[in-house]
Amino acid sequence: MAHAPPMRPDEIRQAFRSLLLGLFAGLLSSTVIVTALPRVVADLHGGQVAYTWVVAASMAAATLSLPLWGKLADLVSRKALIQLSLGLFALGSALCGLSGGVEQLIVGRVVQGLGAGGVTALTQVIMAALILPRERARYNGRIALVMMVGTVGGPLLGGALAETPWPGWRGCFHLGVVFAVAAALTLQRTLRLPAVERSRPGSRPDLAGAALLTGAAGTFLVTLTLAGHAVPWASWPTAGAACAVIVLAVLFVRTEARAADPLVPLRLLRDRTVALAAVAGFAVGPALFASPALLGQYFQIARGHSPTVSGLLTLPMIAGMLLASTVTGRLISAHGRWKRHVVAGGVLLLLGSALLGGVRAGTPLPVVCAYLFIGGAGVGMTSQNLLLIAQNAVPATELGATTSLVVLSRSLGGVLGVAVLGSLLTARVNALSPATGLGGGLPDPRTLSPSAMESVGAVYGHALGDVFTAAVPFALLLLASVLLLRETPLRTARARKVRRAGAVRPRTGYGPGRHRRR
Structure with a gap:
């Protein structure tokens, strides 16, 4: 089989920009709808349950599909997979934009989430195939920048679109179609990857493992979403769901231990570096994914600011993430x-x-x-570098599975953080002010008198402070995990092999090979 000709440096840069565009579209799908969602659900005649599931459907689908995308990346063409994931994302976005009811919207969000999960996982895998670990650290700053722009820009853009006569909130989804199609077309023209090296020719995706993982994680996420709202925590349905999660998790572990080509190779967890990176990724997830939602409520309800101003006030956290990620990426390189x-x-x-x-x-x-700048700097110095550390510890044939494992852990941590901290917020608000009568809903500052707004703001300010305190154990777990990591210098020895396969040539200004004989 003939190898694809090596990509030129300008093609690598253009392909990388296209990957970033697809990644931005996936990230924007989870943030752009946040401020527009009340208008969306009202226009489609939905209720609080629909409100919850429009958010949860995309996040759960993206999270649960990550291992399967990563495993497929070790078996078949990665270029075909990234095109498929972008196509699914565009299809889901179109379904959401054309929704005539909340049911169709939720289905569209599931499809959109499946595509976003593929884009997230495959962007990291393709980047690892093109760029050596020593050089890759510098690119992490650009990925972090895309993540930050998508996180902070999404709510601002969604709020602005929701208030326009045309296209209205549907424009939030139409943008996803445009970005996904543009990324797919550019990648089709520029991206050329070396053939995937299979550790076992003829291997197939572990569909049984994927089904069990989806069942276990899906049941877990549904339980976290509904417990404390639709059903009490201390109830038979919640206990039954917990038992189902345990049984499915045990079956998943047994299946993976016996599978010829498992979805999540358990041997990866025997590697101390990979296991600790996965745990640390789980611990940083709440800060990365749950913080924007909590801060939005703090600035809008506790402080009485508009959604646009609320987004602007999160910029110190974004600035901390960007600055720390960029500086540490260059130092590590x-x-x-x-x-x-x-x-x-x-x-x-x-x-x-x-x-x-x-x-x-x-x-x-x-x-x-x-305070936000300090916390953001901590996230920026850890989140992307944990992925780099894990990738550096495994052979090239397991980059996909390792990448998906760490990203899955981070996403699960984010989902857990959103669900648990959100439930804790509701409990603290009701405990601090039983007379609010929120019933799981949120007060609308526009409908409150100044005196009522002052009272509600005081309650939410205190409750959100307690919630941020409850996030401290996650940060402790992150710190303990990274302290236990053994430092291994980033690889440069694969440079010659990777150049033959068509990957990017490392710059002579980096790495110990700079003064070697040519």
Whole structure:
């Protein structure tokens, strides 16, 4: 079989920009709808349950599909897979934009989430195939920038679109179609990858493992979503769901241990570096995914700001993430050492979480912004670098499975953080002010009198401070995990092999091979 000709540097840069465009579309799908969602559900005559599931459907589908996408990336053409995932995302976005009812919207969000999961996993896998670990650290800053722009820009853009006569909230989904199609067309023209090396020719995807993992994780996520709202935590349905999760998880482990080509190779977890990176990724998930939702409620309900101003006030956190990720990425590329940076990131995230636990409705905004910058810097120094550390510890044939494992752990941590911290917020609000009568809903600051707004803001400010305090154990788990990691210098020895396969040639200004004989 003939190898594809090596990609030129300009083609690599263009392909990487297309990957970033697809990744941005996937991230935007989960954030752009947040501020527009009340208008969406009202127009489609939905209720609180529909509101919850429009958010949960996409997130759960993306999270649960990550291992399967990663495993497929080790078996078949990665270029075909990224095109398929972008197509699914575009299809789901179109279904959402054309929705005539909440049922169709939820189905569209599931399809959209499946595509977004593929784009997320395959972007990392393709990047690993093109760029050596030593060089890859510099590119993590650009990925982090895309993640940050999607996180902070989504709510601002969604709120603005929802208030326009045309296209209205449907424009939030139409944008996803445009971005996905543009990324797919550019990748079709520029992306050329080496053939996938299979460890076992003729191997097939582990569909039984995928079904069991989907059942276990899906039941777990549904339970977290509904417990404390639709059903009490201490109830027979909740207990039954917990038992079902345990049984499905045990069956999944047994199936993976016996499978010839498992979805999640358990041998990866025997590698200390991979296992600890997965645990640390799980621990950083709540800060990465749950924080924007909590901060939106803090600034809008506790402080009485508009959604647009609320998005602007999260910029210090985004700035901390961007600055820390960019600087540490360049330092790691230059020196090949990473542990001091991820440990410092764990310390900063722990400090930021603890400081945010003391915020209230009357805390001066500059103080809140300083705390957000500290916590954001901690996330920026750890999130992407954990993925790099795990990829550096495994052979090229298992990059897909390893990547999907760490990203899955991070996503599950984010989903868990959203569900648990959201439930805790509701419980704390009801405990601090039983007379609010929210019943799981959110107060609308536009309908409250100044005195009522002051009372509700005080309650939410106190409750959200308690919730941020409850996030401290996640930061402690992250710090403990990265402290236990053994530092291994990033590989450069694969440079010659990768160049023959058509990957990017490392710059002569980096790595120990700079002064070797040519």
